[in-house]
Amino acid sequence: KAGVTQTPRYLIKTRGQQVTLSCSPISGHRSVSWYQQTPGQGLQFLFEYFSETQRNKGNFPGRFSGRQFSNSRSEMNVSTLELGDSALYLCASSRGGAGEAFFGQGTRLTVV
Amino acid sequence: GQQLNQSPQSMFIQEGEDVSMNCTSSSIFNTWLWYKQDPGEGPVLLIALYKAGELTSNGRLTAQFGITRKDSFLNISASIPSDVGIYFCAGPKDNYGQNFVFGPGTRLSVLP
Numbered sequence: 336k337a338g339v340t341q342t343p344r345y346l347i348k349t350r351g352q353q354v355t356l357s358c359s360p361i362s363g364h365r366s367v368s369w370y371q372q373t374p375g376q377g378l379q380f381l382f383e384y385f386s387e388t389q390r391n392k393g394n395f396p397g398r399f400s401g402r403q404f405s406n407s408r409s410e411m412n413v414s415t416l417e418l419g420d421s422a423l424y425l426c427a428s429s430r431g432g433a434g435e436a437f438f439g440q441g442t443r444l445t446v447v
Numbered sequence: 448g449q450q451l452n453q454s455p456q457s458m459f460i461q462e463g464e465d466v467s468m469n470c471t472s473s474s475i476f477n478t479w480l481w482y483k484q485d486p487g488e489g490p491v492l493l494i495a496l497y498k499a500g501e502l503t504s505n506g507r508l509t510a511q512f513g514i515t516r517k518d519s520f521l522n523i524s525a526s527i528p529s530d531v532g533i534y535f536c537a538g539p540k541d542n543y544g545q546n547f548v549f550g551p552g553t554r555l556s557v558l559p
Contacts, residue, residue, distance in 0.1 A: 339489075341489075366544075366545050368545040368546070368547075370549075377549055377550075377551050377552070378490075378535065378537075378549035379549075380540075380546050380547060380548070383544055383545045383546060385544075385545075390544050390545075391540075391541075391544040391545065391546040393546070423487075425489050425490070427545065427547075429545055431545075432543060432544075433477065433478050433539035433541065433542050433543060433544060433545065434478065434495065434497075435480065435492055435495045436480070436492070436545055436547065437492055438482075438489035438490045438491070438492075439489050440488055440489045441487075441488070441489045443487070
């Protein structure tokens, strides 16, 4: 069974640009969550999508947005990038509910 | 808001030794998840706990869901070099979604 796949693995963007990250969940999983990981703040929840609807949202500015498609694949978009957005962005897949979540390898975003 | 604390922050042990780490919260959790993360990779789920008092093993790893539901423990027996990494505990902010709060992690180093 294939795991969670995130693309791309690495990205370098310039301040002010926008970026789109992609996540393909484990087959059969309908929930996709996104997290930001930085050395200073640790792992922080961005948002969760379940059956194409945003079900939960963390405390991040509106520049961070996402969507989920009918095949459960999800994308995350960050607009007007700031230096502080440099982080490892992780996607987690689950069947739904507050149970086990399986992470992808992450996308390392560097904003210069 | 809900916060998780992990101790110790870091530990250096000799190969073959047993390891104990814990995770505490000021709030009650109904689920505890333990993850291990290698540098530059996504967290890998080790053990999931769903019931107060539950003791679950996964190979050399054993985790317990504290009776108060405000703590959890992870033990690793007979450590080996590949146990090196950061161990995170996580709990859901609510009972239905994937909005997890993560602890700051315990960094484990194993000396040969």
